[in-house]
Amino acid sequence: MAELTRELAAEPAVWRSHGRTRRSTRTLRVRTSAVIVTAVVLAVLVVPPLAHLDQQAVDLSMKLRPPSPAHPFGTDDVGRDLLLRCVYGLRVSLLVGLVAALVATFIGTAVGAAAAAFGGWTDRVVMRIVDTFSSIPHLLLGIFIVAMFRPGVWPVIVSVALTHWLSTARIVRSEVLSLRSRPYIDAAVSGGASRWRVAVRHLLPGVLPQAGLAAVLMVPHAMWHESALSFLGLGLPTHQASLGNLVQSARSSLLAGDWWPTLFPGLLLIIPTLAIAGLAGSWRERINPRRRSELML
């Protein structure tokens, strides 16, 4: 007995949290993501107006030079500075991604909210349409839409937006349905609130965080789709710098052993999108702490 108590006393009865190290990597991830996103946005906004360099300036004497102090990312096959091309490309991709994500979220929120609000047959028909479109691969549907227009920024935006609102519609619909059955909506109805007031004052503010999160999570996805379409030669016109176009035009030089025209646009496609996804992930963790955060792209 005495031994047992001594043994128990020797064992420190303190619960230790093992969460600390994990939390710090989480903070590190968020901070890194924030720094990268800020840097990218600044570069994209500041460099083009300030740099008095022509991104289209062709200099055949400088073609396919490897990275050097004068051209940190090297030059492409007609001697254009790749760093400048990449910044312009990122600008276009980011713009397309942002606009497409916003449009898609808007459509998704409107459709999802309407389906939940009207219920009954409207809800059933709308959600079956959503299911139908979800069953077609995004890229295939995107190619189909893009192919109907002349190449340019807007067809790409339309194509990405029209293929990406489906998941938002589903999220918003289920959120509205769950909010609508809460007693505080009953209380509002009993307090004389009109349908419109219930929607705007009580339902919409409840749905907005989810919709906003869906929008941010969609930006990387939309950027990747834009690049995929451009890479396939269906997206932006080839002279316009976009990350997809840059990777596409670098394909031939890669076979000749020139790695920089592929590597840098590729990295600029992957790193900023992962950073945006990282930020969105931490936001989602705040809204919904119980769900483990992973990169949901």
Next chain:
Amino acid sequence: MLELDAITAGYERGSPVVRDAHLTVAPGEAVGLLGPSGCGKSTLARVAALLHRPDAGTVTLDGRPVTGWRHRAPREQRTAIGVVFQQPRLSADPRLSLRDLIAEPLRATGRRGEAAATVSELSRTVGLGEDLLGRRPHEVSDGQLQRACLARALVLRPRWLVCDEMTAMLDASTTAALVAVVEEYRRERGAGLLTVGHDRVLLERWCDRTVRWEDVTTA
């Protein structure tokens, strides 16, 4: 008169929760409805508050038959009944401060101007300090939140009150305080009360008349 006649109500077709219920509350009368949990008394209270459309039966409010529920009921019918729910956490919009929570019915009915004065008067009546009014639901206790919910139910001066297990989540002193507020309001306004619960001692001391669930549904 608030009359519920032959009410059958439920959430799924073919399996009603409430079958053929009869209940009458006279103006100024306090009626307690006693029943075990899960028997359907909350559903009946929701029907009485025009928040749930019954499958069959008629509700008559102040001599006029009710033809629509929720938004289909005319606003003056809906607002003639003040409702307090069981769980204050769920019946308060988490984004509104207590001040906005209490003032919301006034704003929704276009009486924005009187909001400030009415809210501060009512919050004194239900025992909420001025400092609590700026807080949001998650920053106050259940009891404080239920006081705000009661104030919200009273803010439009309803002729009828429906309290669905209003005190089930509260301690004895808060229960006594809220019952006192309801009784004071009824004395002042002559409002009728339908209160639903499973605490027989409380309901028998509170109400003029207590009816058991079995008697309501088989009458």
